[in-house]
Amino acid sequence: MRRSTHTAIQAVTEDLEGEYQFNTAVSELMKLSNALGDATCKDSPVYREGVETLLKLLAPFAPHIAEELWQSLGYVDSVHQQAWCVLDSSALVVDEIPLVIQVMGKTRGTILVPAQLRPCHARAACLARRSWHNVILRVRRSKSYCGHWKIGEFCDWLRLDETAKNRLSAHGTGINSINGLHSSFTDCFS
Amino acid sequence: MESRYNPAAIEEKWQQVWTEQGLDLAPESIDKPKYYALSMFPYPSGNLHMGHVRNYTITDVIARHKRMQGYRVLHPMGWDAFGLPAENAAIERGIPPAQWTHQNIEHMRSQLKPLGLSIDWSREVVTCSPDYYHWTQWLFLQFLQAGLAYQKEAMVNWDPIDQTVLANEQVDNQGKSWRSGALVERRLLRQWFLKITDYAEQLLNDLDKLTGWPDRVKLMQENWIGKSTGAQVIFKTMAGDHLPVFTTRPDTLWGATFMVLSPEHPLVEKLTTPEQAEVIKAYQSAAASQSEIDRTAEDKEKTGVWTGSYAVNPVNDEKIPVWIADYVLMGYGTGAIMAVPAHDQRDFEFAKTFNLPIKVVVQPVGQSLDAAPLTADALTTAYVQEGVLVHSGALDGVVAGKGAGQSVEAAVKWLEANGKGTGTVTYRLRDWLISRQRYWGSPIPVIHCPTCGTVPVPDADLPVLLPEEVEFSGRGPSPLSKLESWINVPCPTCGTPARRETDTMDTFMCSSWYYLRYPDAGNPGQAFDPTKVNDWMPVDQYVGGIEHAILHLLYSRFFTKVLRDRGLLKVDEPFSRLLTQGMVQAATYKIRRRVSISHLNTLMLLIPVIPTQVRNWKSSTKKCLSLSTMALTRRMCWQSMGQILRACLFCSKHRLKKIWNGMMQM
Secondary structure (H helix, E strand, O other): OHHHHHHHHHHHHHHHOOOOOHHHHHHHHHHHHHHHHHOOOOOOHHHHHHHHHHHHHHOOOOHHHHHHHHHHOOOOOOHHHOOOOOOOHHHHOOOEEEEEEEEOOEEEEEEEEEHHHOOOOOEEEEEOOOOHHHOEEEEEEOOEEEEEEEHHHHHHHOOOOHHHHHHHHHHHOOOOOHHHHHHHHHHHHO | OOOOOOHHHHHHHHHHHHHHHOOOOOOOOOOOOEEEEEEOOOOOOOOOOHHHHHHHHHHHHHHHHHHHOOOEEEOOOEEOOOOHHHHHHHHHHOOOHHHHHHHHHHHHHHHHHHHOOOOOHHHOEEOOOHHHHHHHHHHHHHHHHOOOEEEEEEEEEEEOOOOEEEOHHHEOOOOEEOOOOOEOEEEEEEEEEEOHHHHHHHHHHHHHHOOEOOHHHHHHHHHHHOOEEEEEEEEEEOOOOEEEEEEOOHHHHHHOOEEEEOOOOOOHHHHOOHHHHHHHHHHHHHHHOOOHHHHHOOOOOOOOEEEEEEEEEOOOOEEEEEEEOOOOOOOOOOOEEEEOHHHOHHHHHHHHHHOOOOOOOEEOOOOOOOOOOOOHHHOOOOOOOOOEEOOOHHHOOOEOOOOOOOHHHHHHHHHHHOOOEEEEEEOOOOOEEOEEOOOOOOEOOEEEEOOOEEEEOOHHHOOOOOOOOOOOOOOOOOHHHHOHHHHEEEOOOOOOEEEEOOOEEOHHHHHOOHHHHHHHOOOOOOOOOHHHHHHHOOEOEEEEEHHHOOHHHHHHHHHHHHHHHOOOOOOOOOEOEEEEEOOEEOHHHHHOOOOOOOOHHHHHHOOOOOHHHHHHHOHHHHHHHHHHOOOOOOOEEHHHHHHHHHHHHHHHHHHHHHHHHHHHOO
């Protein structure tokens, strides 16, 4: 939840400076609004922070509705007199990130891997070949491919230790279904 | 609080509260960094349209964001209120221009306010009110004192429909008036000009300082200023008359094989041999009946006539024939050109048409000069690519080009050393024609005295008020020039009977300094207090249409520089950052007419935001609509917009509703 809040702060602030990407700012607000809707912790301070952030970020775009909702939170001062939200970059740290699994060019599913193993948001696409040892993983960061890895190199990149590597290789041998892939990954990373 | 999202109820309520609390006022004394957010002010045509809403909303979002970031923000609004449409309304419907304009302002202000833009309305300026044009007149006198305003007889663009003179910028690339669409004629009239050309070099160089401007706009200004370096070279006729030419490629002089004069060139008569006299006369009268645009069109078939005479090429003493052709204009350069057919496409076509000699003086790099040289016969088009000079005397082997140490520089040096010519810099930019033979503009504050000449109206007598008892016929000269009681005044210097200037100023004069009035809008004794203006200037973010890339933005930069040099301003440039929003265009943009908000026949192109619509859509919805659907710099086309308008509207309202409902479930 806190991550959604601060991701929105970062994105909207960036969109309001530099190139003025107001259209993407508005969709960032929708993302935060949806995240608040899905949240389960509705009486926590984190949720309250999220709601107040949404209204403050909304204020330049839709000043009236932001004000009305702001005052309904119990404030007397105008939302337009509030200080702009401050980004806490530690809140942006991601604990798990999704790996997209592709088999023969088709997306078969997504698995979550621990984020501390990964330097940034990235997508790994697996092109299944005959055996696990020959699986080539295509890892990409944003739009450009960083490179092609054999499974061993991929493990090195994920900074897996020898044991995990062996386990992954052992599990991988002969696997050719998405379920098998999934379980071998989750097994290794759990 | 209602649980249903009801924009009508909350918007009016909060606008009232914000006004009472003064949230939109720009504070001056508090210790915060300043931020000046400015929208290009509207012409009060009568109705707001979506282009306005989009423009002002963008600026509003920026202003609100900056306030929350801890800046004191100046976000003002005003009206660019002089101009032809008001006068046309007076002619067509008999409504006085002032009344028409003020009614429109009232109406548009009442449309604008419900949008809930955080505008400091206490600083509103209206360029047609005497307390504003007082200072436009005063600023004109500043230019006059600085020697930057002058009168000259000039060939001007005459709009036969609006019966007025147009600036070059108001004539489109087809030679038609930007407003009436009529084919523009040429006439000679005594006119007022501002010497913007004195600032050409600064206006060009300082474009580099404008890091917050779109490259496209800077390029447009650069091209408009159109600096070219080259040389003035004196050719001599066989009779010994001087025929100066300006060329940007003096390095190709050795390849000049003929000369072309404009049919209007004063030496044509002297140069014409008796045998050629008849065809030359006929050609001259044919050229006179054509417009400049037709004469210089690139795809036009080349025509021309030989005068029967020769001139001498000063660099190699070769005898070359002198022709006349309509594509050479008298008003441009010296009215004469040297023709280098091997390396200039237009000259090449001319030479091919009339079977004139072609001489190659630039060879492709890397080719030996003797082996397989480029030959004139082999050319199918002019050779304009890179290369080295050949058959060019002392310059043989020099790399062709305009860079340091390359052929153009070397040629200028050689010409100067040998007394055959001089290096020159020319600009495409012309002085700014500011006088209009119209009523609805700021009177030019000078008096013409038979003994003292042109006398400025003393500061104490400013403003020269526009008389109100005026008749508008729509025919003939300006209504002011028929008003004897207003025209006849004693000379302020010697007291003898004198006459007022009856021309009024181009409205671009009013809009060239309005951003300097907002910081000190109510000042009755000064155009602005320099302390206040220097506090707020420069404008940190300027938002407006790309259609002002040249005219308004260049003039404003010029004004700023002149006022800086007069000690009234400290900034070099008025606008730090510029956002040119995409134009909201009608599908009929294909006819290449700007969406002129004043034109009756273009009204259908606009979606007027009438008050009931404002009430129905409500401003938040509309603001999100104009922001969310497209990137800001993209053009919006109403043809497709019309179709998706409802969908967008729903989408945007839906988004807000969703946020509202989400909150209600808390």
